[in-house]
């Protein structure tokens with residue numbers, strides 16, 4: 001699928017530091033140790049509603065990670081999926097009386113615009129499920145052939161739904177390290193069906209949904225007419241484009257279980273290798289005025305709405321970078337106002353003819369970002385330089401330009 005335009009990334013003198021991030025699977029901050037090319041997979045949107053601030057936080061966080069890896073001298077091979085056929089999309093399309101494909105196309109277009117406005121570097125492979133039915137179906141078929149999948153009687157279809165038998169992976173649970181009780185507590189709320197009759201284990205995830213009346217479905221050799229389950233799509237797309245043991249699997253903390261757990265287990269069972277990803281990194285949740293931001297509550301802050309209201313996308317990006325990715329936080333008007341004020345101050349400081357040396361500030365951006373994506377720390381270093389520039393001035397005619405390039409290349413902030 002077409003992604004969006006790649007923003008220009010200016011050259012910055014020097015090189016960044018080796019990058020470390022928090023790995024949910026081991027519960028520790030760990031160095032990412034890629035070869036020349038770092039391989040990263042970040043779970044994409046289900047395109048049934050516009051990009052809200054939680055999505056934006058996730059994609060900006062992993063954009064900064066990709067930029068930090070590039071600054072440290074790596075190439076980055078980045079894959080992102082789009083869940084462009086799934087229950088929530090079909091339900092929304094039905095509710096609104098529109099074609100599910102039209103709804104997906106509309107929301108994907110809006111997402112592209114939001115990402116472009118926020119200066120997010122696009123994935124190298126932007127892959128929809130609808131265009132991946134064959135490889136996803138092949139993965140399901142391989143699981144059946146390995147005896148790791150089974151069918152469950154499905155009276156309302158000509159075929160039967162297919163499930164993964166999680167007992168076929170002795171290491172199941174290695175991504176979340178959750179107890180069975182913790183897993184069962186969220187499974188139903190996050191797309192699972194613990195009470196479906198005929199399953200071997202209540203936690204077994206759906207691999208393939210047999211065709212129902214009025215639902216889209218595809219014919220794949222060896223499978224009932226149907227469509228992919230959610231987790232197997234990411235397993236198949238990641239294996240197709242990155243292979244096993246890629247460097248970073250990313251997404252929101254709400255994907256730790258079941259989505260990342262199941263995606264990893266399926267890959268392990270398919271390949272007899274582990275790990276699926278070497279590091280699992282998760283963006284904390286973004287609320288609104290202290291409440292959880294969710295579609296059901298109708299309190300989503302949408303990037304497109306802010307843009308339409310004339311908010312500078314760079315102020316939105318700065319508001320996101322002002323929070324650490326591992327801490328839940330709430331969007332408020334004050335957060336945006338502070339980010340806009342910061343942007344204005346930086347712009348004033350960076351447009352002077354002579355300024356203090358900026359090498360220390362550039363080094364601080366690099367050091368802070370490489371250290372578990374401490375973007376608030378990086379911003380504070382720029383604040384200090386801007387304050388010094390505006391209060392005491394300096395004699396260097398090129399330092400502001402160098403810092404502006406570093407902000408653009410490493411933090412994705414265009415001033």
Ligand code: ZN
Pocket residue numbers: 042043044081234259263
């Ligand atoms: Zn995924």
